[in-house]
Amino acid sequence: MNQPEFPTVFRGYDPVQVDQHVAALHALPVHKAPTSLSFDWVEMLTEQKAECAEEMRNAGVPTALLDDLAPYLAQAEPLLATDGPTVLVHGDLDAINLLVAEQHGEWRLTGLVDWGDIKLGPATHDFISPGIHSYRAQRDVLHAWYAGYGLRADQRSRHFVQNVMARSMLYYAGEFARYLKLVPGAEQCKDWASVAACFWHLAQ
Numbered sequence: 001m002n003q004p005e006f007p008t009v010f011r012g013y014d015p016v017q018v019d020q021h022v023a024a025l026h027a028l029p030v031h032k033a034p035t036s037l038s039f040d041w042v043e044m045l046t047e048q049k050a051e052c053a054e055e056m057r058n059a060g061v062p063t064a065l066l067d068d069l070a071p072y073l074a075q076a077e078p079l080l081a082t083d084g085p086t087v088l089v090h091g092d093l094d095a096i097n098l099l100v101a102e103q104h105g106e107w108r109l110t111g112l113v114d115w116g117d118i119k120l121g122p123a124t125h126d127f128i129s130p131g132i133h134s135y136r137a138q139r140d141v142l143h144a145w146y147a148g149y150g151l152r153a154d155q156r157s158r159h160f161v162q163n164v165m166a167r168s169m170l171y172y173a174g175e176f177a178r179y180l181k182l183v184p185g186a187e188q189c190k191d192w193a194s195v196a197a198c199f200w201h202l203a204q
Contacts, residue, residue: 018098018109018130019148025112026087026123033088039119045080048170049073055173061180064190069169072192076166079159083122091117093126095134127164128171131200137183139201146202156202165196 053069090097092114099111135141146156169176169192179199180187186198197203 018093019145019150021109021112022090022093022126023149025090026126028088030086030088030120033120037088037118037120039121041121042081045170048173052170052173056169056176059174059177061177062187065180065192065195068191072162073166073169076162079163080166083124083163085123086120087123089117089119089121089123089125090115091119091125091129093129093134124160124163124167128168131164132168132172132179136179137186137199137201142201161196161200161202162193164200165192168199 052073053066056069057066090112093112097112097114098109099113100107101110102108130145131142135145172179180195183195183198186195189195189198
């Protein structure tokens with residue numbers, strides 16, 4: 001059987017399948033996890049925050065968003081510091097790391113690959129890559145993803161959005177100008193809360 005290009009396959013199955021796998025991963029017990037999976041999130045976030053403004057400025061992020069960067073991250077900092085509970089995170093849930101197979105005439109997710117970034121950490125970290133890459137700004141697809149994970153409407157709060165958005169900004173600071181151009185309306189936003197709404201569509 002000839003295999004179609006992966007993007008075509010990827011569009012052919014329900015994103016609920018992906019997040020059901022992720023939810024199962026996050027539900028695994030971690031109390032006996034090896035110490036090699038421990039990670040210093042505070043150190044990473046501190047380093048990213050120190051470099052974020054310069055990287056975004058060099059990348060060409062609009063001035064209005066640069067002006068709102070420090071206040072937005074300052075508001076998010078307590079959320080990042082207390083984020084929990086600790087789960088196993090995959091770290092790179094982009095489409096290229098999903099295995100699919102045709103079953104009964106439909107494409108089904110059969111597994112996840114590339115476990116090089118697996119570590120113990122906050123579940124919100126695994127929301128970054130799908131929202132920035134695979135499902136970027138696709139409202140219906142994102143809502144299917146949230147439903148598959150079991151993220152209730154009351155959990156899709158302003159604090160949750162700000163947490164995920166801040167992590168995305170810090171993680172992809174040097175690339176964010178390009179991502180803004182790819183999301184309708186995002187580059188014209190005057191603040192990061194508005195950008196978050198364009199990217200994540202967490203509100204019902």
